[in-house]
Structure formats: structure tokens, C-alpha cells
Amino acid sequence: MMSKSFHPMVRTLMGPGPADVHPRVLAAMARPTIGHLDPQFVALMDDIKALLRYALRTDNLLTMPVSGPGSVGMETCFVNLVEPGDKAVVCINGVFGGRMKENIERAGGIPIVVADTWGRAVDPNKVDETLRAHPDAKVLAFVHAETSTGACSDVRTLVEIAHRHDTLTIVDAVTALGGSELQVDAWGVDAVYAGSQKCLSCTPGLAPISFNDRALDRVRGRRTRIQSWFMDLNLVMGYWGSGERRSYHHTAPVNALYGLHEALLMLHEEGIEQAWARHRHHHAALRAGLEALGLELIVPESERLPQLNVVGIPGGIDDLAVRQRLLNEYQLEIGAGLGELAGKVWRIGLMGYSCRPVNLLLCISALGAVLRDLGHPGDVAGAIAATHQALAA
Numbered sequence: 280m281m282s283k284s285f286h287p288m289v290r291t292l293m294g295p296g297p298a299d300v301h302p303r304v305l306a307a308m309a310r311p312t313i314g315h316l317d318p319q320f321v322a323l324m325d326d327i328k329a330l331l332r333y334a335l336r337t338d339n340l341l342t343m344p345v346s347g348p349g350s351v352g353m354e355t356c357f358v359n360l361v362e363p364g365d366k367a368v369v370c371i372n373g374v375f376g377g378r379m380k381e382n383i384e385r386a387g388g389i390p391i392v393v394a395d396t397w398g399r400a401v402d403p404n405k406v407d408e409t410l411r412a413h414p415d416a417k418v419l420a421f422v423h424a425e426t427s428t429g430a431c432s433d434v435r436t437l438v439e440i441a442h443r444h445d446t447l448t449i450v451d452a453v454t455a456l457g458g459s460e461l462q463v464d465a466w467g468v469d470a471v472y473a474g475s476q477k478c479l480s481c482t483p484g485l486a487p488i489s490f491n492d493r494a495l496d497r498v499r500g501r502r503t504r505i506q507s508w509f510m511d512l513n514l515v516m517g518y519w520g521s522g523e524r525r526s527y528h529h530t531a532p533v534n535a536l537y538g539l540h541e542a543l544l545m546l547h548e549e550g551i552e553q554a555w556a557r558h559r560h561h562h563a564a565l566r567a568g569l570e571a572l573g574l575e576l577i578v579p580e581s582e583r584l585p586q587l588n589v590v591g592i593p594g595g596i597d598d599l600a601v602r603q604r605l606l607n608e609y610q611l612e613i614g615a616g617l618g619e620l621a622g623k624v625w626r627i628g629l630m631g632y633s634c635r636p637v638n639l640l641l642c643i644s645a646l647g648a649v650l651r652d653l654g655h656p657g658d659v660a661g662a663i664a665a666t667h668q669a670l671a672a
């Protein structure tokens with residue numbers, strides 16, 4: 280038993296999420312809890328939905344945060360949109376595409392896999408061929424920003440292909456939202472889910488989702504009942520839907536939603552295009568520093584995410600030893616490789632509030648110093664200078 284209050288040592292979070300949470304968000308979460316059907320809270324819910332529509336670039340009425348982590352957002356999309364026996368094409372170019380496949384299977388669907396190399400974008404030509412070979416596929420599912428590999432896929436093109444084959448799209452935007460351009464309406468994305476703890480600078484535990492009318496029609500026209508009571512959107516909408524009258528479905532995480540509201544408000548104050556630009560700008564500075572240290576990003580330049588940088592670990596350097604020293608000596612967290620990339624790469628996140636100069640400079644100088652200590656040749660002072668220079672550009 281812990282006999283006293285928990286006070287974690289402050290860390291700088293530059294892994295694959297959670298990212299640093301903005302102090303304004305933490306302060307908002309400490310405000311008094313009110314009832315989840317209190318008229319004040321209902322007004323806050325409406326504002327959260329409006330701010331989410333802004334962030335997602337959509338007018339979709341069904342736009343709201345699901346109570347649960349990004350994985351619950353993922354599952355909500357699949358249990359509502361995939362019925363037993365439905366064929367669903369799923370693109371796997373990293374860990375999260377693999378999870379989508381599992382969701383399809385568990386919803387009783389039949390996954391048709393389009394496999395791509397880890398560290399590369401989803402290949403639109405393969406998707407087109409696959410949809411041609413399976414004209415009865417009901418869904419195309421893919422990840423916009425693959426956090427396990429640092430690759431960004433072309434949402435606009437993939438959605439266009441799906442619609443040519445009259446297939447509905449489910450897009451994972453957990454790491455994308457707030458960090459990479461995403462235009463839900465202009466690109467025609469049918470169903471999308473995201474997460475609070477990556478580029479939104481919020482705490483983990485909430486999953487924004489948005490469904491357009493096509494996707495909602497699919498939910499309403501189902502032959503079978505949705506197997507999950509908690510995630511059945513027909514029921515959830517009774518609480519999150521429009522109008523004054525809300526019926527109890529589950530107790531919303533009231534204070535967590537104060538935090539999400541504050542985070543979305545900050546994104547609105549900054550401007551969504553400016554947030555995308557900030558991620559690109561800091562990414563360029565991080566890259567300059569990493570390259571000066573002799574490190575390489577594994578994703579080809581045109582397919583790279585700005586908010587998640589996957590760096591090859593130099594030969595002879597022990598992955599865990601470096602990450603432990605960064606954590607213990609500099610209170611800096613970076614991510615390990617996942618799946619096939621375990622032990623081969625580090626994942627350096629520049630997400631949301633973590634995407635700022637002070638984090639970049641700490642990362643380059645601390646990583647540079649630890650690597651130099653372990654015998655890796657690299658010009659630490661030159662790397663810091665290169666980072667400053669790119670930041671000033």
C-alpha cells in the first residue's frame with residue numbers, strides 16, 4: 280500500500296504518447312465536478328462538439344468524444360460499421376493496422392488485408408486492386424498517421440479510391456488529429472476516430488469520433504444488433520445527441536471533458552492550420568539536429584509524419600541503456616520500437632504541447648550527450664546549433 284499521496288517526478292514526454300499535457304488543461308481538470316446532466320455541463324458538451332468539428336474540419340452532427348482511450352474510438356467504429364459476414368479491406372503498414380484487423384474479426388467481419396512495408400505509406404494502387412478484386416467489400420480501413428512506424432498515408436487519395444468502389448471508409452486519426460492536415464468533409468472521410476493524448480495536448484482517456492450521413496445510414500440500416508451495449512451509437516447519441524433533453528447512458532468523465540474542452544479551445548486559439556505548420560516546423564528542426572548527430576529517419580521524406588519521428592539506432596548502441604539514461608538523468612521519455620521495429624529504432628514524438636523549442640533542444644542535447652558517452656561519434660554542439668538554426672528559419 281502507498282502510504283502517501285502520489286507526486287510523480289515531472290518528465291518531458293517525447294514518445295509516441297501520451298505527450299506533454301498543457302498546464303491549462305491540467306488546471307481545467309481540477310475545477311469542481313458537476314453532474315453530467317447539469318445544464319451547465321450540457322452546454323459544455325455542445326461546445327466540445329463544436330470545437331471538435333472545427334479540429335476535424337467537418338460539419339458532421341455525429342461528432343463527439345467517446346469515453347475511453349483511442350482504442351475505444353477504434354472499436355466504436357468497427358462494432359457499429361462492420362456486421363457479421365461483412366468483408367472489410369484493412370491496410371496494415373504497422374501495429375495499428377493490425378489492431379484494426381483484429382477489430383474486424385471480433386465484429387464478425389471478414390478482413391481482406393492489404394499489407395505494406397513497415398515505415399512506408401499505404402500503397403493506393405494495391406488498395407485499388409484489392410477493392411477491384413472484392414467489389415462486395417463494405418469497408419476500407421486504414422491508419423492516417425502510423426505511430427508505430429512514423430509513416431503518413433494519403434487519406435484524400437485512399438478515400439477517393441474507396442468511394443469509386445462504393446466502399447465506406449474508417450480512418451484512424453489518433454496521432455494525426457492536430458498534428459497533420461486532416462479534412463474530414465473535404466476529403467469525404469466517412470468515419471474517423473482520434474485520441475486526446477497525442478497532438479491535442481490533453482490527458483489520455485477520450486476518443487473523438489465523427490461519422491458522416493453515409494456512415495450513420497449504415498449504422499441505422501444494420502441487419503443485426505450491435506454486439507456492444509456501451510459502444511452502440513444509437514444509444515450513445517441519446518446522451519451526446521442534440522437538443523436539451525439528454526438521457527442517461529453512462530456517467531461521462533466530467534473532469535476529463537473539462538480538460539478536452541480546454542485543449543480544443545487552445546487548438547482553436549492557435550488555429551488548426553497553424554498547429555499543422557508548427558508540427559512541420561519543429562519536425563524540420565529535430566531532423567536537422569538528429570542528422571547532425573549522425574542519426575537517420577527511416578521513413579522516406581515524402582511519407583514522414585512531423586509529429587512522430589522514427590530514428591534508426593546506430594550499430595553497437597544498446598536501445599534500452601540509452602532510453603534509461605535519458606529518463607533517469609534528463610527526465611526525458613522517448614519511445615521504443617514496436618513489433619518488427621523493436622530494438623532497431625527510437626520513436627521521438629513532437630506532439631501537441633511537446634512540440635516546442637525547449638523540448639527539441641533538450642532532446643538533441645541529451646540524446647547527443649548520452650550517445651557520445653557510449654562511443655557514438657556525433658557533433659553535439661553542432662547538432663544543437665543546427666537545431667537552433669532550423670528553428671529560426
Ligand SMILES: *Cc1c(COP(=O)(O)O)cnc(C)c1O
Nearest residue numbers: 348349350375424426453454474
Ligand atoms: C495511440 C494510438 C491508438 C490507440 O490509442 P490508445 O489511446 O492508446 O487506446 C490507436 N491508433 C493509433 C495510430 C495510435 O497512435
